[in-house]
Amino acid sequence: MAKILIIEPFFGGSHKQWAEGWQKYSRHQIKLLTLSAHHWKWRMHGAAVTLAERFIKMDFIPDYIIATDMLDFSTFLSLTRKKSNGIRTAMYFHENQLSYPWSPSDEDTNKQRDNHYMFINYTSALVADLCLFNSNYHKNSFLKSLPDFLNQFPDHKNISTIDRIKNKCQVLPLGLDLKNLNLHNQSKNTTNKAPVLLWNHRWEYDKNPNTFFKALFELKAHKVQFSLIILGAKKEKYPPIFNEAKKRLKNEILYCGYCKNKADYAYWLWQADIIPVTSLQDFFGASIIEAVYCNTIPLLPSRLAYPEHFPYHPLFYYNNDNEFPEKLKILIEKCKNEKPAKTQNLVEKYDWDLLVKEYDNIVNI
Numbered sequence: 001m002a003k004i005l006i007i008e009p010f011f012g013g014s015h016k017q018w019a020e021g022w023q024k025y026s027r028h029q030i031k032l033l034t035l036s037a038h039h040w041k042w043r044m045h046g047a048a049v050t051l052a053e054r055f056i057k058m059d060f061i062p063d064y065i066i067a068t069d070m071l072d073f074s075t076f077l078s079l080t081r082k083k084s085n086g087i088r089t090a091m092y093f094h095e096n097q098l099s100y101p102w103s104p105s106d107e108d109t110n111k112q113r114d115n116h117y118m119f120i121n122y123t124s125a126l127v128a129d130l131c132l133f134n135s136n137y138h139k140n141s142f143l144k145s146l147p148d149f150l151n152q153f154p155d156h157k158n159i160s161t162i163d164r165i166k167n168k169c170q171v172l173p174l175g176l177d178l179k180n181l182n183l184h185n186q187s188k189n190t191t192n193k194a195p196v197l198l199w200n201h202r203w204e205y206d207k208n209p210n211t212f213f214k215a216l217f218e219l220k221a222h223k224v225q226f227s228l229i230i231l232g233a234k235k236e237k238y239p240p241i242f243n244e245a246k247k248r249l250k251n252e253i254l255y256c257g258y259c260k261n262k263a264d265y266a267y268w269l270w271q272a273d274i275i276p277v278t279s280l281q282d283f284f285g286a287s288i289i290e291a292v293y294c295n296t297i298p299l300l301p302s303r304l305a306y307p308e309h310f311p312y313h314p315l316f317y318y319n320n321d322n323e324f325p326e327k328l329k330i331l332i333e334k335c336k337n338e339k340p341a342k343t344q345n346l347v348e349k350y351d352w353d354l355l356v357k358e359y360d361n362i363v364n365i
Contacts, residue, residue: 002363004030005055005062009047010070012037013202013233014174014286015094019068021175025356028363031060040070044120048072052079062087064363069093073124090130090362092172093138095283096121098145100206118149125165132172132362135305138283139169172362174284178293178351184266185294194225195335196254197328198272198296200265200287201279203234203242208278213245215276215325219332220249226332229268230256232287269294273335276328277301278321285309289347297341299324299331310346 004026006019011034023030033055035047048071055076065087067073073091077084097117121142125131133139143166150157197216201207219226228249234242246256259265275291276299282288284305292298292310300306301324302317310316315334318327348354 002028002063004064007067008034009043010037025352048075064088072120074127089128091128092132099141131169134174134284137305175352175355181266194227195273196227198275200231203238206281208280211278228252272296292343
């Protein structure tokens, strides 16, 4: 049995669920070193200093340190070198700033300050013994972004370091507590005959809510009948189209809001028939996996990580945003006439019960 320290500066949402899930199901002894899920940019700048001091004071010497992409790992390791020297290390990338689609409204992109966050991911990958990515798509998108990123600098571009990073990259899919969703499995509400559509992502730019809701406005204008569940966490500032949707689709909405407990969240997943996805970014897509586990049919762009999860099927995929409304209409009509498909078996492989051995074997000492 190994001793593992997981460092998560942004301990919330899927990051928190991942760390606690591995800790819960692992055969190893795992301790968590975390900060709250706030101020993500400051976490990438300052968390290494705060967490280094806490690690030094801990009465725990791990065999392996696993840090996530929100940590400046090179700074952390330099500050803790008396204690961390000789300990094996790995970076787990939930996302990365090199291939993440930054919002056009973020002033850091206009001032090229986004480069600093990218550089933190780059140097962290460079110092770790192992780089783990939650999907093959994620790994490839990160590696493909490195040449353009480094070539923008004036000299000493260190292009040769890309191969060093590439040679220590592995794919380790996100573990999810899927079986617990079965505890809240309730029959779909048959009083509403219209197929139920689902949004269960963050209310943010990268999930592309504009394309999602504009398609629904178009379908409603053409008298296509559907119901809608809107879930997901939101910040104080969120895309205004959500407020427009609450007004224009008020007769279709069955529920709109954040579910504070897993039981409520799972209940609404089981009520949905179709999850139409318009995301600009999904390095893995945990919310989609959860919905599909609850026998919700996915409609997906034929890009990002989705083809790794789901075999090609003409009902599941669309090629561009122009195709999206028509494909969704076809799927809605199909759900009206046929019993909803059982899709759970497509994603059962991501349950912790099955994945934890792969995780634990990564850190066998």
